Amino acid sequence: xxxxxxLSVIVVEARLSDPAVVAEIDAWVCAQPGSTPFHRPAWIMGxxxxxxxxxxxxxxxxxxxxxxxxxxxxxxxxxxxxxALVGSGFAVDGGILASxxxxxxKLADAAWYQAEKLGCDTLELRGGEAxxxxxxxxxxxxxxxxxxxxxxxxxxxxxxxxxxxxxxxRKGLGNDLQFExxxxxxxxxxxxxxxxxxVHNLGTPVFPRALFDAILDRFGADADIAMVSKxxxxxxxxxxxxxxxxxxxxxxxxxxxxxxxxxNEVLYFTLMRQARERGLTHFDxxxxxxxxxxxxxxxxWGFEGDPLGYHLRTAPGKETRDVNPLSPQYRRKVxxxxxxxxxxANLIGPHIARGLG
Numbered sequence: 001x002x003x004x005x006x007l008s009v010i011v012v013e014a015r016l017s018d019p020a021v022v023a024e025i026d027a028w029v030c031a032q033p034g035s036t037p038f039h040r041p042a043w044i045m046g047x048x049x050x051x052x053x054x055x056x057x058x059x060x061x062x063x064x065x066x067x068x069x070x071x072x073x074x075x076x077x078x079x080x081x082x083x084a085l086v087g088s089g090f091a092v093d094g095g096i097l098a099s100x101x102x103x104x105x106k107l108a109d110a111a112w113y114q115a116e117k118l119g120c121d122t123l124e125l126r127g128g129e130a131x132x133x134x135x136x137x138x139x140x141x142x143x144x145x146x147x148x149x150x151x152x153x154x155x156x157x158x159x160x161x162x163x164x165x166x167x168x169x170r171k172g173l174g175n176d177l178q179f180e181x182x183x184x185x186x187x188x189x190x191x192x193x194x195x196x197x198x199v200h201n202l203g204t205p206v207f208p209r210a211l212f213d214a215i216l217d218r219f220g221a222d223a224d225i226a227m228v229s230k231x232x233x234x235x236x237x238x239x240x241x242x243x244x245x246x247x248x249x250x251x252x253x254x255x256x257x258x259x260x261x262x263x264n265e266v267l268y269f270t271l272m273r274q275a276r277e278r279g280l281t282h283f284d285x286x287x288x289x290x291x292x293x294x295x296x297x298x299x300x301w302g303f304e305g306d307p308l309g310y311h312l313r314t315a316p317g318k319e320t321r322d323v324n325p326l327s328p329q330y331r332r333k334v335x336x337x338x339x340x341x342x343x344x345a346n347l348i349g350p351h352i353a354r355g356l357g
Contacts, residue, residue, distance in 0.1 A: 013056060
């Protein structure tokens, strides 16, 4: 793309094929206090490798070449759901990250330029700095983010949980469950199997296995799988991301016996302990849709849901792309999907889900 020039800001598309450029951007992102794992080049490059959806990284620089803003984007293409440019694809955050106020508007303008060039009627920025301006619609009523500081020790962590759910955690801890973490093939296989079961029960298509492998491979030590089992039988597992002093359990799966054994409670409580042992300071439960069961469940852990700001721009005369499964147009599809046999859903689901983003 052509550079967009300002006296203090130049926006260009980064060459993600150049390891030196990727390393420079990653170092800058990791040094910013407001960054998330979804701002890192590893995220959009992993998404591209795992789903085939193109990664685009816009970088704002000073005339001397110093970075003062980034915007990671994913070009989502779907025969069912249409096209959109999303920052950041398959993520709960990853919008404009800037250390200079002028970089915010320039990055937003450059992203819209990309959207028009790619034929996308919708540009969606998840979190980050608000672009501002009449062309943008800001929404903060769809999702809640759940994050809080870790307590000093196990007992303090338990006291931070409301009494009723605290009892559930204690019951789980009394079930003699085993906890382990890692990134090997065995854990990847187990996690994906449990994830597929859980997602099918929710009525949504499963993401491709390749997406999880790509993220684990590109994040290295900053991502792993935690699993809870009973006498060798896996019950719950989650892929977590580590960034900026926070542990973020992200893609979760659980078997049919998880609820009775309270394995999810043990999984997250032990993950909190491990995060403290790693020297982390926060636990980020990620986002949940307003008014849903997952949002209510996270509140039982003592987390307060904070509205997440999403910023949308739509081409004049066009409808904004909507892939929210709670929308009326998708509710019937969700119910029909739940009725599909699990092997069938797992076979065709990844082809559909790579277009959700």
